[in-house]
Amino acid sequence: MNSKFKIKNEKWGRRGRAALVFNFAFLILNFVGAADGTNGTHTNDTNTAPELTPTNTRDFFNAGTRRLTEGKLREAEGFFQSALTRQDERFQPQALHNLGHVRYGQGAEELKKSPDANAASQRAMNALDRGDAVLRSGSVALAGNDLNKLIEAYVNGRGARKELRETADLVRRAMEAHGAALSKWQRALGDFKSALELNSNDADAKRNIEIIEEAIAKLIDKLRKMAQLGQMMGQQRGEIGEMMKQLRGKIPAPDAPPGDAGEEDEDEEERPNGPREGQKEGKGREGEEQRPLSSQEAGWILDAFKLGGNKQLPMGQGEEKKPKDKKGKNW
Amino acid sequence: MISLRSLQLLICLGALLICRNDAGANSGTNFFKLGTAAYEQKDFPHATKMFATSAASEPAAGTFQNLGNAEWQDGRTAEAILAWERAACLKPFDRNAENNLKFARESAQLEAPELTWCEIAASWLPANVWAWLACGSFWLAVATMMLPGVLRWRRSATQQAIVALCLGVFLLTLPTNYGSWTRSQIGFVLKRETPLRLTPTAEAEAVTKLAAGEPGRVLRERGNYLLIRTRRTTGWVERDDFALITPR
Numbered sequence: 032m033n034s035k036f037k038i039k040n041e042k043w044g045r046r047g048r049a050a051l052v053f054n055f056a057f058l059i060l061n062f063v064g065a066a067d068g069t070n071g072t073h074t075n076d077t078n079t080a081p082e083l084t085p086t087n088t089r090d091f092f093n094a095g096t097r098r099l100t101e102g103k104l105r106e107a108e109g110f111f112q113s114a115l116t117r118q119d120e121r122f123q124p125q126a127l128h129n130l131g132h133v134r135y136g137q138g139a140e141e142l143k144k145s146p147d148a149n150a151a152s153q154r155a156m157n158a159l160d161r162g163d164a165v166l167r168s169g170s171v172a173l174a175g176n177d178l179n180k181l182i183e184a185y186v187n188g189r190g191a192r193k194e195l196r197e198t199a200d201l202v203r204r205a206m207e208a209h210g211a212a213l214s215k216w217q218r219a220l221g222d223f224k225s226a227l228e229l230n231s232n233d234a235d236a237k238r239n240i241e242i243i244e245e246a247i248a249k250l251i252d253k254l255r256k257m258a259q260l261g262q263m264m265g266q267q268r269g270e271i272g273e274m275m276k277q278l279r280g281k282i283p284a285p286d287a288p289p290g291d292a293g294e295e296d297e298d299e300e301e302r303p304n305g306p307r308e309g310q311k312e313g314k315g316r317e318g319e320e321q322r323p324l325s326s327q328e329a330g331w332i333l334d335a336f337k338l339g340g341n342k343q344l345p346m347g348q349g350e351e352k353k354p355k356d357k358k359g360k361n362w
Numbered sequence: 363m364i365s366l367r368s369l370q371l372l373i374c375l376g377a378l379l380i381c382r383n384d385a386g387a388n389s390g391t392n393f394f395k396l397g398t399a400a401y402e403q404k405d406f407p408h409a410t411k412m413f414a415t416s417a418a419s420e421p422a423a424g425t426f427q428n429l430g431n432a433e434w435q436d437g438r439t440a441e442a443i444l445a446w447e448r449a450a451c452l453k454p455f456d457r458n459a460e461n462n463l464k465f466a467r468e469s470a471q472l473e474a475p476e477l478t479w480c481e482i483a484a485s486w487l488p489a490n491v492w493a494w495l496a497c498g499s500f501w502l503a504v505a506t507m508m509l510p511g512v513l514r515w516r517r518s519a520t521q522q523a524i525v526a527l528c529l530g531v532f533l534l535t536l537p538t539n540y541g542s543w544t545r546s547q548i549g550f551v552l553k554r555e556t557p558l559r560l561t562p563t564a565e566a567e568a569v570t571k572l573a574a575g576e577p578g579r580v581l582r583e584r585g586n587y588l589l590i591r592t593r594r595t596t597g598w599v600e601r602d603d604f605a606l607i608t609p610r
Contacts, residue, residue: 116560116569118582118589118596123561127563220565221567224563224564225561225563225564225567228563
């Protein structure tokens, strides 16, 4: 739960913080109110009260709320779902409301595990900038006949390609995690909407819907941006590969960088012969074998992220192409 | 005292009512004929429409049987099953509908509705026959008990036997009538991959997806949603996605 507060505080500002505190108070009140009910098996002290096996809807609801306050989101989700499955109309709005909280928290946890979207985007942009520079120097080298320049351009191209590949993988992982968070938040949004539909007086649910819609819109913006960068990186890798092919054609065989003639340098680890002494390779980042994100994959991932209902949320405002917060905190 | 004018008016109203019923029956028959013609010409969508209109104005087992056949030919398994179930409900002795149902369910890998013992007993005769039996036996028992006293007849053993028999029949029809009523809560999912919702809301989480033609029993209603129990689970479906054997 603490992590959830932090996230809302960081990203949603005062409005989100106030809403969350209010909602949390509401949640606790619900829990206490339910625990004071008929069976009397639970007390307000969530830490010391012995917990019996839930037998009725109230028990399931209370057990779920207890787990939610303890931060055991997966268990809380199970209890709330069990409470809802029992189809007791008295508990459905509250159970849905709390289930929305649980799923929002799960989404936030997914984001915490994910590579930072801003950092990944920034790294992707740096890699693209470097790729541009490599392409420019390669064109110059190809126009002239300076062997050293040709070799240097070739080696730089290899480094740029490697960096692009690694960055694309980072972006892909960030997109996957953001996608998982998005699906959780969309479900949370559905839960709050359902809670509001069953109890139109639930002002907290209404406020939460607004907050989550806003958060989802931001998340989709980030996903779109990352998908766009992934696509650009894939394209640039192809261009660099083409340039490297031309460079290799112009470099005489004895001076050619390591690797089989006519092959592009995909993975130097796979090469039978390593770099020659005295030859420098362009800067690359450390990392395991990576798989690049193709434009098609990026499209598929984005297509999966549809907003619920017909409501169109506000998308990017245009300034996302160059993130301002280059050292943004990890979600 | 009823005046001559009032009597004439009453006769006219009665005649109008009879004519209207006749017209309804005629239009039902006409639609049935049109449906049969369309079916023979393999125009199944049109045949479906005609049989459905005929069944709406004049429900009959044969019409539902043909409607089911047309729906089946048109590739609408759920609607075909529903029509045959309705036919079987109206005419339990007719084996055609039952055979068709068995075949359709085997083809579509669907299960038949789970019936209680009183629902099985209720399916031996048409639902209205059970209602008539209950009413008839009850009033016959009452009449046999009361009339000898009113008409000053001598009570005989035969009369008492009739009363006992009628009351027995009445008591036996009670569970079957209850079965007919509970059977009327059974229906079928009409659309493919109908989401079974956890809550009766538009944004509800889907518990599972139901196949078209899957049976369910209505437990409760709320707004545009019906709480149904299938063989495996319970959840809410939209009204339009589900149809009862006996429409309300």
